[in-house]
Amino acid sequence: MTLSKKQGAGTDQQALLDAQLQLWHHTIAFVKSMALKAAVDLRIADAIHLHGGSATLSQIVTKVTLHPSKIPCLRRLMRVLTLTGVFSVNSGAVVDEPVYGLTPASRLLVGPGLNQTPFLTLMLSTFFVSSFLGLDEWFQHETGPSPFELANGRDIWTLSGHDASFGFIMDVVVKECGDVFRGVGSLVDVAGGLGGATQTIAKAFPDVACSVLDLSHVVANAPTDTTVKYIAGDMFESIPSANVVFLKV
Template identity: 50%
Template sequence: MELTSQAQAMLDAQTELWQNTFAFVKSMALKSAVDLHIADTIQHHGGAATLSQIANKAMVPPSKTPCLSRLMRTLTSAGVFSTQQPPSGGDDCNSEHLLYTLTPVTRLLVGSPNQAAFTSFAPHLATVSSMFELSRWLQSELLDPCMFKLRNGCTAFELANGDPAFNEAFNDGMVSDTEFIMDIVVKEHGEVFQGISSLIDVGGGLGAAAHAISKAVLDLAHVVDKAPGNTDVKYIAGDMFESIPPENVIFLKVVFDLYIMVVNGTERDENEWKKIFLEAGFSDYKITSVLGLRSIIEVYP
């Protein structure tokens, strides 16, 4: 018996509501796949691995293998992995016979540069739990304390300074993202750096962007302490909210919106950027939308 159009519309709406409600499940599933190095295992096995091969490499005990199968089913339906039958045939419905393969998404998690560290850090507990403060924070008149501090008792910078594990995860995540995007920027749009004699990478983490551009980096002291040596890059301990050393060019890399709001970070549309640029005394700007969700913004004195 067919559903009425009204009933079908309500069920479709519920499906969409559930997809948004349970979106965190897919995010956590992806994080676990990265932490278990599942993409690396598939790559190691020539691009196709069985469930048992994945379980063995990830040290998942037999009692949890059915749960691993459910994880892979979720990620496969999300397009993170794909499946194929083994060359010898077999029951495609039997997960033990399936070969799990990489997709364009998970190929970003293997090789170099890759997005594995960033994908693992982005849903970090300290940040995700901070989002539980969103409604309470929105009802407050004040920006401070930020959501991150409300939940964790300190700012993200303070946590990084006092928690080596968080600091390392953050730095590795930023390096992962920066190496990926800067590889494209330098190869495809390197002309934006032509004629630059000196550049300061503000809040540059361990200097992945500066290594790509081979100039200078500014970051907090606890980051500089971990910075690798490089004759082309000078590391300067400091606070970008207090002062920025004078250089020929200032470089700043951002993305996100609600995500970065947990630390009182702000994303802006073009009109908002234009207002800031002109009020700061800059004469003009240029936005080039060539980096997927991100763009190259050039601001001129």
């Protein structure tokens, strides 16, 4: 009986430790995502690729923008990225100089084809990450904006249209759904704001005559260093003629 009680107590303690470990995994899981974001932003995969697919830390440093004082921190970052399978690591010929290589995952961050960099940049951006930080507040209201709107003040398409730097959303659209724009002669982006989305389309398909329709006070602030034509007007009154009307809802 005493032995049985001890075994039961041991089982309960192990279950408690397993439960605690599970919570800790969930709590610090964001570290893996943020490490991946840093790798994408620093273009570490490109740096390794430029060295033939494998590189030491000192070789990686020559290809990325990094302050010299942060080199020890880069080693720690690479440790996270190798443990999570983004990169591989092997012992190098020089003591304490590991050699990092590309894995099937990090090969998707270099070159053309199935490059996932635009998608990862989008999903790991502050715009999207901040949306999840306010989920508790969003659940406390019966109606209202989406979590994205609550965090950023605008829906994703409005933000894309008014912030040209947010055009990487359209990078993903053009990459994944670019066939819909092929053969199109002209396109008008209705309520397109400052044309962040349209500029991406115009850059990817220079043969498409792209224009943006929005209210006069919006068009007044439109950029001038672009091939996109900006038209002041109200879409409820008239829409300029074009092969394609681009309306984001």
